[in-house]
Amino acid sequence: MxxxxxxxxxxxxxxxxxxxxxxxxxxxxxxxxxxxxxxxxxxxxxxxxxxxxxxxxxxxxxxxxxxxxxxxxxxxxxxxxxxxxxxxxxxxxxxxxAEFAGINGKQRDRALAKFSIINGAKNYQRNTSTTKIIAFTQFCDLYNKQDPDVAQYQSEFNRTISLASLIRWEKALNKNGITALAGNYGKTKGNGIIDSTPELKEYCIALIHEYPHIKGERLADMLEAEFSEKYTIPAPSTCRAWLSSWKEQNQALYMSMFDPSAWQNKRMVAFGNMSIDVTRINQLWEFDSTPADVMLKDGRYSIVGVIDVFTRRVKLVLKPTSNAEGIALLIRHAILDWGLPEVARTDNGSDYLSHHISTVWNSLDIHNDITNPYSGWEKPFIERFFRTFSHGIAELIQGYIGHNVVDRERISSRLTFAEKLVERKEKGAERVGIDVSLTAEEFEAKMNQWVDGHYHNCTHSGIKCTPFEQYTRHKQSIRRVSSERVLDVLLSPVPGNGFRTVTKSNGISIEGGSYIHAELGAYIGDRVFCRWNPQDVGKIFVFHALHGHFICEAVNPEIAGQDITMAHAMEAKKIQRAQLTEQRRHFKSLAKKHDVSDAAQTYLDYRTNQNSALEAFPKASTTVETSATKGAESAIDNQVESGYSQERLSEFEQRRKQLQAIHDLENSSSEPVFNNDHHKARYLTERQLQAPLSVNEAAWLTQYRREHTAAARLLDQLIKPAAQTK
Structure with a gap:
């Protein structure tokens, strides 16, 4: 065969x-x-x-x-x-x-329970030395009676067992392995109305994408509105079950749509060490800003922070909002204390990309590494520090308002119902149970005290030592600026773009205050550029507006509690006179070196010599004859023909002079000489009472009265009595 x-x-x-x-x-x-x-x-x-x-x-x-x-x-x-x-x-x-390794949950527990029962039955058979059927039958009886001898095999999934079940389980185990004991539970997953109809499933997923909060009832309503005439629509309970199952199977995807921040914190891959390539002090600084979780007397402030990634040292400033001035001030403090960084990593916020901050990076030759939008994980060290701070000392400070809305509601619930009613009557009153008693200055002092006294002296898990130890044990030359004046570019300009004109009486005026210094005496009338002193609002740094050099640190005497004494004024005058004397001496030396006494004639001679060689070509011309020109020519001819002698012509000239003298005498004015315009106006006002004035005199008097109304009224009062008498 x-x-x-x-x-x-x-x-x-x-x-x-x-x-x-x-x-x-x-x-x-x-x-x-x-x-x-x-x-x-x-x-x-x-x-x-x-x-x-x-x-x-x-x-x-x-x-x-x-x-x-x-x-x-x-x-x-x-x-x-x-x-x-x-x-x-x-x-x-x-x-x-191999398949069993991928089974979890109740299926795995159910398979292990049956496997344990089968092993228990086989052990019982070996111990009793009976046939398989007899041993398995006795084992089932003991199991169902919960006998202590088989208590170790008891399972919540199998309260009772039968001989047929036990034999069937053993056969399945021998034939298909332990996976066969898990049963066929869940084998119909993916065969429901929604999963078996691709169009329904795609529509449901599209709804979840646009509306992550959608509920099963709304999902059923939308399916009915869209596909009622085409498919059998599942019940709301079925939609709820499908929605729960889909969210369970796509947890990461759903979280990324529903709560991107939670997805980044809980599920985003964070393998490796982002500081593995940072091997030097000041090699990389990370900057960021965050709202403080503390309510202060003058509102909620923002914390602007920087961290040196290699040492984990931190520096903070507190500002009403995160702006370019606050960031520049933080950079100034950090550079003065730590030195210059090689790379400054910031986000793409408008405050960090401002012209002011960009100028700072460029001026100090610092590379600015800008992270991608909404990518906080690209600067993890400063982000992690802010979490440490907010979950540390911030929770113990008066005015703590919680890390999120849930925390804030819990704090608000501390108030009694009566207290809430009272506070709601006050417009703008804080409605949470917090003690708002700290000022911005007090909170900033506590904040920096915690950083310097606590954080810098606690072991950091990333560097396995304290930030202070990491800094002190690393031998490295620190790059620093040559002078503090170099960092003045980081200071905030005074209001009005920073420019002011130095006046002789008030010096530099800013917001109603006067800032003076003896050195300003040499710059009266000049434009200067002013920046605030971040440590003292009563002082400003003054720079030349054109050349940019540092002039002085001017002081507001009222804020500083000082008085302007004559010694200050004399010193300013002394500096001013010394500068003018030096400038005049220089001008005189230049005047002696170059003779410019007849500059006008020098220029005219230069232009004459320059244009002397220029001559226009002759133009074609015609003679114009009119009756007037002909009469003039005839008179000339007659004069020539008359032939008067020189004696006769001398008599004519003498007679002409006599007639001119008589004419001048007749036309000579008898008007007196006036001391001023008021004297002349009074004379003309009195004369017009006797005879009319000439056109010129009347016009002058009218113009005078229009421009001097008070004087006109006085003339009227003086002349009026005389006119009434006449």
Missing amino acids: ENTFTAKQIAAAVGVNDRTIRTRANKDNWASVLKPGRGGQIPHYVFASLPSDIREALRNMESESGATVKGASAGRFVTNTQAIDREVALKTKQESL
């Missing part, structure tokens, strides 16, 4: 399940013979009629299992059926064990 193989043996050789083999055999009509076996007649497929790939797989399996070929006929051999069965069982159990 020809060699034959069962579907199970072929499946083990090919690496698929026996059902796949049977399906293929029926489809391709493999030749087979029926042989008795467990469960009745079992098809055995003839080796010679099998496809080439199946025959090759069986040959390979035979060679691996050590089975021998019987008979001398080519292509015919006898297989060791028991070896193949063992190979199949072993391979199935190995696959089952």
Whole structure:
């Protein structure tokens, strides 16, 4: 008889399940013979009629299992059926064990409970030395009675067991491995109305994307409105179950849409050490700003901070808002204390990208590394410090308002109902149960005291020592600026873009206050540029507006509690006179060196010589004759023809002079000489009472009265009595 193989043996050789083999055999009509076996007649497929790939797989399996070929006929051999069965069982159990590693939850617990019961029954059989059926029957009775001898095998998943169940479990374990004991729970997942209808599923996912808070009832309503005429719409309870299942299976995706911050904190990959390449002091500084979790008397302030990544040293300033002036002040403090950094890492906020801060980086040759938008993980060290601060000392300070809305509501709940009613009557009153008693200066002092006294002396998990130890034990040359004046570019300018004009009486005026210094005496009338002294509002740093050099540190005497004495004024005058004297001496030396006494004639001679060679070409011309020109020519001709003698002409000239003298005498004015315009106005006012004035005189008097209304009224009062008398 020809060699034959069962579907199970072929499946083990090919690496698929026996059902796949049977399906293929029926489809391709493999030749087979029926042989008795467990469960009745079992098809055995003839080796010679099998496809080439199946025959090759069986040959390979035979060679691996050590089975021998019987008979001398080519292509015919006898297989060791028991070896193949063992190979199949072993391979199935190995696959089952690998699959079991991925099972969790109740399925895993259920499989382990059944496995424990089977082992307990086998142990009982060995101990009693009875047949399997008798031993398993007695074990089931003891188990169901909760006998202490089998108490260790008791399970919440199997309160009672039967002999049939125990035998079935053992058979499944031997045939398909431990995974078969987990049962078929959850096998129908993904076969519901929504999952089995791609269009419904895609629509539901689109709704979740746009509305992460959507509930099962609304989901059912939207499905009904969109697909009621096309598909069977699931009930609201089904939508709720599907929604819960989808969120469970897509936790990371749902959290990234619903709460991106929580996703970054809990699920975003954070492998490795971002400071692994930072090996030097001041190699990398990270800057950031955060609202303080403390309410102060004048409102809620923002904390602007910087951290040196290598040493983990921190420096903070407190400002009403995070702006360029506050950041520049922090940079100034940090550079004076720590030295110059190589790289400053900031976010892309408008305060950090302002022209003021950009000028600072460029002026001090510091590379500004700007992180991507909404990427706080790119500067993790300053972010982590702010969390340490807010969850540390901030929670113990008066005015603490919580880290989030939930904390704030819990703090607010401390108030009684009566207290809340009273506070609501006060417009703008704080409605949480907090003690707002600290000023900004007091909170900033506590903040810096905590950093210097506590944080810098606590062991940091990242560097395995304190920031102070990390700084002191590292031997490195620190880059520093040559003078504090170099950092004046970081100070905040005074209001009005910082420019002022120095006046002789008030010096520099800022917001109603006067700032003076003796050195300003040399700059009266000049434009200067002023910056605040961050440590003392009563002082300003003054720079030349054009040349940019430092002039002085002017003081407001009222704020500083000083008086302007004559000594200050005399010193300013002395400096002013000394500067003017020096400037005049320089001017005189230049005047002696260059003779400019006749500059106008020098320039005219220069222009004459420059243009002397220029001459225009002659133009064509015509003679114009009119009656007037002809009469003039005739008179000239007659004069020439008359031929008066020189004596006669002398008589004519003498007579002409006499007539001119008579004319001048007749036209000479008898108007008196006036001391001033008022004297003349009074004279003309009195004269017009006797005779009319000339046109010029009347016009002058009218203009005078219009421009001097008070004087006109006085003239009217003086002249009026005289006019009435006449």
